[in-house]
Amino acid sequence: MHRRTLLSLGGAAGAALVIPAAETITPAAAAPGGAPAHHHRPPHPVRSAATGEPFTRPLVVPPVLRPVAVTADTDHYRLDVTTADIEIIPGLTSRMLSYGGYPVNPTIRARQGRRVRVTYRNRLDQPVNVHLHGGHVAAQHDGHPMDLIQPGEERVYEYPNQQAGASLWYHDHSHHTESEHVYRGLYGFYLIEGSDEAALRLPSGPYDIPIALRDSLFAEDGSLVWNQADPFSRNTLLANNRHQPYFPVAARRYRLRLLNASTHRTFEVNAGGATLTQVGSDGGLLPAPVPRTSILLGPAERAEVVIDFSGYAVGDHVVLADATGGPLVRFDVVRRATDPSCVPPQLRPLPTLPPATAERLFVMRVDPVTFASLINDKAFDPDRVDTTITQGSTEIWKIVNGDAGLNLEHTFHMHLAQFRVLDRDGAPPAPGESGWKDTIYVRPGESVRVQATFDGFLGRYLYHCHMLDHSAFGMMGQMEIVPRTS
Ligand SMILES: [Cu+2]
Incomplete structure (x- = not known):
């Protein structure tokens, strides 16, 4: 059954598929009533792409988006909502939906107390919108699912950033198509740096790395397969749009901002026994660091962790892995380094909660x-x-x-x-x-x-x-x- 039928059975307006890819949902995969039959786990007809040897290509660190204008209190950005043909599986090209056409969507770095305005132009053939996940923003800028950017049009979203520093993310929230749009690639990091953060001396700059984790299914020709009725078929895990990349690191601390950008899959992340010192959750820094050996991340959850590679020798590897899905990223210690960063015993105090009414x-x-x-x-x-x-x-x-x-x-x-x-x-x-x-x-x-x-x-x-x-x-x-x- 075609997704359009599936959606209309679910009471939704059928939307044209963005990409004329060679993908179909088999009749067996559709549930009575039109909802996705996640628990039926039907066999899927797709021959998935061979992903090859792990750790053959480097992790792509998302580029930091440059403002097109900077005024006294506001940074202005522009992004096209478009497509990008990128090499996710070695040797194959996958057409993804994209913010700006980059190999991985850019990170917007905001500062607490400084406004950001982002103008999104919709260059796709169907409506989109943008939600700043975790953002404290006015309703008209929140990306309500009925509040859309039509094809060819553009829209300005304004974010006041009057909230604590946090690892937020931006993603599509268009009604009934949000899941497909996010699956096809419409998500990126939006990091607010708190005014309290510099004094904490957590690892920063090139030692502060956002990593978006997700699952996916690619056909033999490299095309991304959208199979809403069978999310369990998504057998290829990605970190910043690459399958099992390696990342060369110095023997020092790194701050990793982990996001589960999957539409359905839960991750249980570990570093093979190495300590993940959790310093932040969705809304920013914790009151104090918490040593973890594994961290559960449901879809859309974030965890900020510090990994200290200083105890490793040059040539050692640390593998970030999912409990059931295997390796996600391999960190290769390639050089010694001095490390001016630290993980202070106190991070950001939690205020007393007002009484609930x-x-x-x-x-x-x-x-x-x-x-x-x-x-x-x-x-x-x-x-x-x-x-x-x-x-x-x-x-x-x-x-x-x-x-x-x-x-x-x-x-x-x-x-x-x-x-x-x-x-x-x-x-x-x-x-x-x-x-x-x-x-x-x-x-x-x-x-x-x-x-x-x-x-x-x-x-x-x-x-x-x-x-x-x-x-x-x-x-x-x-x-x-x-x-x-x-
Ligand atoms: Cu649910």
Whole structure:
């Protein structure tokens, strides 16, 4: 069944495929009711590309985007939303969707307290938009799924950056096509440097490396296969658009900003026993570093870690790997170095949370009969406000994964606000989850309570599962922040 049919069965407007690639979804892969049948795991007809020997090509560090203009308080950027033919699998060319046509999408580096304006021109043949994930931004700049940039048009998004330094990312959020667009490549890093960071002397500059991890499926000819009904077929893991690259490092500390940019896959990252010193989560630096041996990252979650290579000899290797998927990046120690950086014992204090004035319940669930993707038994309706919140108020949200029966994972993302995790099934959050977050992984049957303050802006924002096929098929709700006086 063609995706267009699949989508229309799901109640969506059929969208033209961006790329006339030789990919189809087999009838067996489509679920009754039109939702993606993730748990059916049908065989797929694609002969996937041979990925060759690991560690034969270097990691690509995303280029830092240069502003087209710099004014007193604002950095101005331009990016085309376009396509790029890039070599992801050695010897093959893959057409990806791209911001700017680079081999890997550029990083926007913002500074706390300095505004950024990005003008995106849509050079594709279908609508797109851009969401700054984790950003505290006005509703009209949030990339609401119904607020689109039509083909040939351009749009300015404004980001005030009046929030703590954090590893955010920008990605497509167009209604029903967000999952395909992100899968095909529409995501990049947006890093806010906090005004408190330079004094901490964490590794910086060429020793501060963003790495976007994801899964993918490539056909024998190198084309990227979009197979929404069978995300488990995505057998090729990528780090910054390369499969199993190597990265030459000096024998010193590096700060790695890890993002799970997959639309469905969860990563459990380790460094083969080497310590990953976690210094940050979605919303920025933790109160204190946390030594980890492995870090779970659901789709859209980030972790900032420091790896210290100073104890290794030149010629040694450290492999960053996923628990089930194998190697992601090999770090090759190639030279000695002096290291002026450090990991201070205290990073960024967490403020005391204001008292909550409301508690709400959000149950994420896939209907086992219709396969509709639901929050509190409702599929997303852009014309419906599900949750009305008074500006400035603090709330506790209990987020429940109601899919113990189907054994489905979910990952809950709240726009506008960074939240704090209060507990998981009543137990205190793990140390790596004690800081600010905007996305939370929720196991089948689990419940997580988070607390957020909704201040700064009015209007309509989203919350949704960040397994983007779930949100594309309805696991998304709308909140409206209203003035205190109303
Ligand atoms: Cu989900």
